[in-house]
Amino acid sequence: MSSPAADSKPTEQTSQVAGETALQGSEELSSPGSDELVAAVGTHGGEPETGFDPISGWGYNHEPLVQSTLFKKDSEANLINDLATDYTISDDGLKWTVKIRSDVKFHDGEPLTAKDVAFTFNTAADASGSVDLSVLEKATAVDDYTVEFNLNDPQSTFINKLVALGIVPEHAYNSETYGSNPAGSGPYKFVQWDKGQQVIFEANPDYYGQEPYFKKLTILFMDSDAAFAAAKSGQIDLAEVPSTFADQKVDGMKIVSLESIDARGISFPMNPNTGEKTENGYVIGNDVTSDPAIRKALNIGIDRQALVDGALNGQGEEEFTGVDKLPWGNKEAIFEDGDIEGAKKILAEGGWTDTDGDGIVEKSDLKAEFTLLYPANAQERQALAVSMGEEAKKLGINIKVEGKSWDEIYTLCYSTPNVWGYGSLDPTDIYLRYYSKSYDPSTRNNVIMYNNPAVDNYLRTAITSPDQEAANKNWQLAAWDGTTGFSAEGDASWMWMATINYVYIMDEDLDIGTPKIQPHGADIFGSILEWKRA
Missing domain, CATH: 3.40.190.10 (Periplasmic binding protein-like II)
Known part of the structure; x- marks a missing residue:
C-alpha cells in the first residue's frame, strides 16, 4: 500500500x-x-510534475476540475454522488457494484460509460500511482452504466478510492501525453498549460x-x-x-x-540503532527516540498552543492524534500538555538526569539529543521545528534542527525524526502509518517501524468492518483503549503538534x-x- x-x-x-x-x-x-x-x-x-492526469496523482485529495469522480464529499465530509447514482457491497465485502449516470459526455463529445470507469481504475492500479489501489483485484463493466469492483481484501475504506480518482476516457488515454492535454467530463475543460x-x-x-x-x-x-x-x-x-x-x-x-485537517507531526523511530539497515541500505533506529520516556516527555511537556501562536502566527490548532477533528479521532487520547514538571518527572523515572550540569539530561553516557529534519522549502515546518527545539530545552532535551531535500529525508527518516504532514478524509492513513505489516521502504509507510499487536488487531478490525460505526470505534481504540495505543497516552509513537x-x-x-x-x-x-x- x-x-x-x-x-x-x-x-x-x-x-x-x-x-x-x-x-x-x-x-x-x-x-x-x-x-x-x-x-x-x-x-x-x-x-503537477506529470500534468493533469489523475492516474499519476492529479486531483488526489482535491477537486480535479477537468475530470469527474464517482463520488465527492460535501462541506460536512458527507458522501455525495457525482458520476455515481448508487452503490452496493456484497456480504463478504469483496464486491462493490456502482451504478453511474447515463447522461455524461467527455469534453470531446464521446459518452462516458462504465468501461471508462473500469479502465481508469485498472490502469491506476497497474500504475501504482498516488491512489493506493493495491486492494483492487479488478474492475469490470457489467453493462454501459454498471461497474463492478472486486477486491482482494474486504476494506471498508475502499469507498474513499471512489472519491479520489478522476475518470479518464479509455479511447483517448495515453499515459505519455494525457497529462499535458487532458480530456475529462468535469466542470472545466483544459485549454493550455504553459x-x-x-x-x-x-x-x-x-x-x-x-x-x-x-x-x-x-x-x-x-x-x-x-x-x-x-x-x-x-x-x-x-x-x-x-x-x-x-x-x-x-x-x-x-x-x-x-x-x-492537515496535521503536522514528528515521527519517532521506535527501534534503537543496532546497525540494521533497510533493504535500500538506509540506517534504522535511534537510541534516543526509541526510549518511551523521551517520547512521552516531549508529548506531555511541549505546549502546542505556544507552537501555534509562535510558529504559525496563530493560524492553526493544537493537534494530539493526527485525526482529532475526524469521526475516527479518539477524544480520550487528548490530554493537557505544557506540563514541564510532569515531563521532567517522566524523564527522571526513565533514568534521564542532568549529571554534568549542561542543561541536557543523559542516561548512562547517552545525551538526550537528536536531529529533527524538515523539508527545506517548507516555511511553516521550519518554524515548527525551531519552536520545538526551543520548547524542548525546557525539558532538558536538545533538538538540532536541519532542513533537507525530500530525497535526503527519504534516506534518513528511518533513523531520524522528521516533520511530516498528513490530512485525509480516508482513515486508511492511520492503517498505513501504524500497522506493523504496512512497513515498506519504497512508500515510507510506517517509517518508524511501529509494532503493537493490540493496535494491529484494532486496525485490521477497523479497515475490514462493513459497519462504519464499528470501524470508527476500532480506529479510536487503536489510538488508546485505556491501556495501550499509538497515541501519546500509549506508546507515544509520534508527536502531533498542530493542524495548519x-x-x-x-x-x-x-x-x-x-x-x-x-x-x-x-x-x-x-x-x-x-x-x-x-
Missing part, C-alpha cells in the same frame, strides 16, 4: 521571475472580466452538474511572495499566502483563513461559498461551483 495523503516529493516551485513573466505576458490576465478568475494557489502542492507559468481552464458547456459562475479559470504557478505581490497590485483575484501574511491589510482585498490553517488573500467581492474541509495540500477549488462575485 502507498500512503494516499502523506507527504510526497513536491515538484519544484516556480520562481518569482516565472510568475511575473506569466503576468506580464498576457494583458488578459491583468484585467480579467467579472466571470474570469486568476488565482495563484499552488504554494503547497506546486505545479509549463512553469500557468494553466488555463474554461467552463464545460456540456457539464451535467451545476453551471460554474466563472467561465475562465487561470492558475498561476509562483511562490508565495510573488503571489502576494501580484494580489496586492490587483493583478490576480486570489492567492494562497503563508500564515505570516494573515495580519496584512490590503485595500480592496480580504484575508480568508480556512481551518484544515490555509490562508488566502482575495478580492473582497469574491464569494467562495462554503469551503470543503481542507485536507493535506488544500482543496480551495472544492466548492468552485458555488463561487461567484458578490
Whole structure:
C-alpha cells in the first residue's frame, strides 16, 4: 500500500521571475472580466510534475476540475454522488457494484460509460500511482452504466478510492501525453498549460452538474511572495499566502483563513540503532527516540498552543492524534500538555538526569539529543521545528534542527525524526502509518517501524468492518483503549503538534461559498461551483 495523503516529493516551485513573466505576458490576465478568475494557489502542492492526469496523482485529495469522480464529499465530509447514482457491497465485502449516470459526455463529445470507469481504475492500479489501489483485484463493466469492483481484501475504506480518482476516457488515454492535454467530463475543460507559468481552464458547456459562475479559470504557478505581490497590485483575484501574511491589510482585498485537517507531526523511530539497515541500505533506529520516556516527555511537556501562536502566527490548532477533528479521532487520547514538571518527572523515572550540569539530561553516557529534519522549502515546518527545539530545552532535551531535500529525508527518516504532514478524509492513513505489516521502504509507510499487536488487531478490525460505526470505534481504540495505543497516552509513537490553517488573500467581492474541509495540500477549488462575485 502507498500512503494516499502523506507527504510526497513536491515538484519544484516556480520562481518569482516565472510568475511575473506569466503576468506580464498576457494583458488578459491583468484585467480579467467579472466571470474570469486568476488565482495563484499552488504554494503547497506546486505545479503537477506529470500534468493533469489523475492516474499519476492529479486531483488526489482535491477537486480535479477537468475530470469527474464517482463520488465527492460535501462541506460536512458527507458522501455525495457525482458520476455515481448508487452503490452496493456484497456480504463478504469483496464486491462493490456502482451504478453511474447515463447522461455524461467527455469534453470531446464521446459518452462516458462504465468501461471508462473500469479502465481508469485498472490502469491506476497497474500504475501504482498516488491512489493506493493495491486492494483492487479488478474492475469490470457489467453493462454501459454498471461497474463492478472486486477486491482482494474486504476494506471498508475502499469507498474513499471512489472519491479520489478522476475518470479518464479509455479511447483517448495515453499515459505519455494525457497529462499535458487532458480530456475529462468535469466542470472545466483544459485549454493550455504553459509549463512553469500557468494553466488555463474554461467552463464545460456540456457539464451535467451545476453551471460554474466563472467561465475562465487561470492558475498561476509562483511562490508565495510573488503571489502576494501580484494580489496586492490587483493583478490576480486570489492567492494562497503563508500564515505570516494573515495580519496584512490590503485595500480592496480580504484575508480568508480556512481551518484544515492537515496535521503536522514528528515521527519517532521506535527501534534503537543496532546497525540494521533497510533493504535500500538506509540506517534504522535511534537510541534516543526509541526510549518511551523521551517520547512521552516531549508529548506531555511541549505546549502546542505556544507552537501555534509562535510558529504559525496563530493560524492553526493544537493537534494530539493526527485525526482529532475526524469521526475516527479518539477524544480520550487528548490530554493537557505544557506540563514541564510532569515531563521532567517522566524523564527522571526513565533514568534521564542532568549529571554534568549542561542543561541536557543523559542516561548512562547517552545525551538526550537528536536531529529533527524538515523539508527545506517548507516555511511553516521550519518554524515548527525551531519552536520545538526551543520548547524542548525546557525539558532538558536538545533538538538540532536541519532542513533537507525530500530525497535526503527519504534516506534518513528511518533513523531520524522528521516533520511530516498528513490530512485525509480516508482513515486508511492511520492503517498505513501504524500497522506493523504496512512497513515498506519504497512508500515510507510506517517509517518508524511501529509494532503493537493490540493496535494491529484494532486496525485490521477497523479497515475490514462493513459497519462504519464499528470501524470508527476500532480506529479510536487503536489510538488508546485505556491501556495501550499509538497515541501519546500509549506508546507515544509520534508527536502531533498542530493542524495548519490555509490562508488566502482575495478580492473582497469574491464569494467562495462554503469551503470543503481542507485536507493535506488544500482543496480551495472544492466548492468552485458555488463561487461567484458578490
